[in-house]
Amino acid sequence: MTAVDSQPSGPRSPEQRKREALERLAGDNDVWVATADATGEPCLVPLAFWWDGETVWLSTRDTNPTGRNLCASGRVRLCFGHSRDVVLVHGTARTLTREELPAEVGDAFAAKDGWDPREDHPSYVFFQVTPQVLQAWGTVPEMAGRTLMRDGKWLV
Template sequence: MTKTASAPPPARGGAQRRKDALTRLEHDVDLWAATASPDGTPCMVPLSFAYVGGAVLLCTRRTNPTARNLLAGAGRITLGLGHTRDVVLVEAVAEAVEEAELRPGEGEAFVARTGGWDPRGNPAWLFFRCHPRSLRTWREENELAGRLVMREGAWLV
């Protein structure tokens, strides 16, 4: 049996796209994190996150390729939320954050978002605070125009 695609809904305006992207950032639990090693070897993994104070807070083992790539380079990371018909794509710069450097409420927000998983107190884990530089969001081909809603860390809508 073949399923046929239905017509896409009308394209959203910029303000609605921003609102929908923020809803994903504030309510989703996991995302895809893509980094590259200094020699260009790509790495993409699923990670849990919390969106706190306009930044995406991630945590991974210090020995994992994601942490090694971010520490060895300029901290560039691409974050993907949603599915292929509701994409939020964030280009960000990540800073390594030791547990003692977490801002008030960040650790608690991360634990709450991840359903109680708490890497604090385990020195094998390292947090990364990812500062969005650009954000694109689209659902279907009719939303490709206007998909850039943040540039250089500033909302365009």
């Protein structure tokens, strides 16, 4: 049973949604990653991630569409959860090669996912996504007040 399913009535408070969004960031295994190229061609893929408490770390090849788009624009949207309990993050991504990546970040990413991109193909790079906007909602009654972070600052 999800938090939305177990609601007695009415929308969750912003504080509860923030708490549950942070739990999702810490506990989910994968995230939907949306990017676009310079012509606007969209790309949507699931990727493993690690949340360090402030930023989301992703890894993918710099030669695939998602990697190329992130390297070129640094713009990304991340979607955690499902359609009735979603956390949507609009963020900016910074590219780091495996040589630039702090060892503790690579170790934590590998420990969480059970896969270490640093030991995979050389085209794997890392992206540090800094949230600019974070929204969390379950159903229509939660649409109002769904923005919990704006300009990288928590509103709650």
